[in-house]
Amino acid sequence: MRITYPVPAQTSSVFVVVTDRTPTDLSSIVPWRMGPSHRRAARDALGTPRLTLEAFRSTRSPWRRMDLSAEDLKRVRRARHHVVVTSTAPVEEQPEAAQVARAAARGIAEAYQGALYDPLTGAAVYHCAECPGERQDFHLGDDWLGWRVSCADEGHACALGLGAAAPAVAGADAGGGCSCLLTTSRGLRRFGLPEITLTGLACAHSLCAVTVLRTVAEPLLAGHFAWLSAGPQSPCRGVARRLRVAGTEYAVLSGGADLESGPVHIPGAEYGSPSGMADEESGLLGVRLTSAAAARSCLRLRLPGGHDGSHHPHHTPGLLVA
Structure with missing residues (x-):
C-alpha cells in the first residue's frame, strides 16, 4: 500500500x-x-x-x-x-x-x-571562525531538523516537565509513565516534505523520540530529494506505507492524500511568518515503529488495551511508550 x-x-x-x-x-x-x-x-x-x-x-x-x-x-x-x-x-x-x-x-x-x-x-544555528561553515553537501544533522515536544493532555502534570530527565509524575501508569507525549518535526516542510509526528510517547523518553524522528526523517528526505531531482510530474508524491531503514522494516506511515478520491486537507503544525510570507501547508505524516525496530530502541510498544507488545508478538504494533 x-x-x-x-x-x-x-x-x-x-x-x-x-x-x-x-x-x-x-x-x-x-x-x-x-x-x-x-x-x-x-x-x-x-x-x-x-x-x-x-x-x-x-x-x-x-x-x-x-x-x-x-x-x-x-x-x-x-x-x-x-x-x-x-x-x-x-x-x-x-x-x-x-x-x-x-x-x-x-x-x-x-x-x-x-x-x-x-x-x-x-x-x-551555531557558527564560529574555526567551524567549516555551510558545507557543499547536505546533511540533515547540520541543524536542519528541529522538533516540537508537547503533551496531548494539556491539563496533565507531565506538561510541566518534558524531556529525557523529566521526573515521574502523578497519573503515570505502572508500565513506566504516561503516554501523552507528542513529538513533531520542524524544518522538513522547507524542502516540500510534510512534517512527521510520533504520538503516544512517555514524557520521560522525549530524547528517544527525537532519535526515532531523525532516523525516520533521513530516508524520507533522501527519497524526496531523489524524486525532486527527476523533475516532479505531479503535485503529489506517493511513498510506501512501510518504511525500510538499512534494509529492515522500521516504521509504518499514516496520513497523506488519496489521489483516487481527490486531494484532502491535512491539518498541520503552523509556524507562521511574521513578515507575511507563508509557506504552503504541508500537513503531517504519522509514524509508528514496527516491533523489530522498537526492540532495538529505548522505546517499547504498547498495544491497544494497555498490553505490552513483548507479551503478544502476534498483535499489530500499537503506540510508542516508555
Missing part, C-alpha cells in the same frame, strides 16, 4: 541574525565574505526571491516573536538590530536554495558578531 502527500510548487526559508552592531553595507558581506562553497550561487541569487536581505532596528523587526526558547527569545529582543535573510524558490531547487541562504546568514553573523536563528526549526 502507498500513501501520497502534496508537494508545494515553491517553499521558503528565513534566517534571522541578531546583533548589536549596525549593519551598514550588507552587499560587502554577501557574497564576498561568505564561505567559498556557496559564494557563486549567492552572487547569482542576490536581489531575487531566492536571496533577499533586510535590516531592521529590533524594535521594529517583524521577527521579535519567534517560537524559540525563553533564553533565545530574550537575546533576540535585547539585540539592537535584526538582519533577515529570506529565500523563496521552486521546490525542485531545494536543498541548495536553503543552503545558500543560510550560508549568507552565517557570513553576516560572523561579520557582525551576531547570533543566527532559524525560525522554522525554532533554534539557533
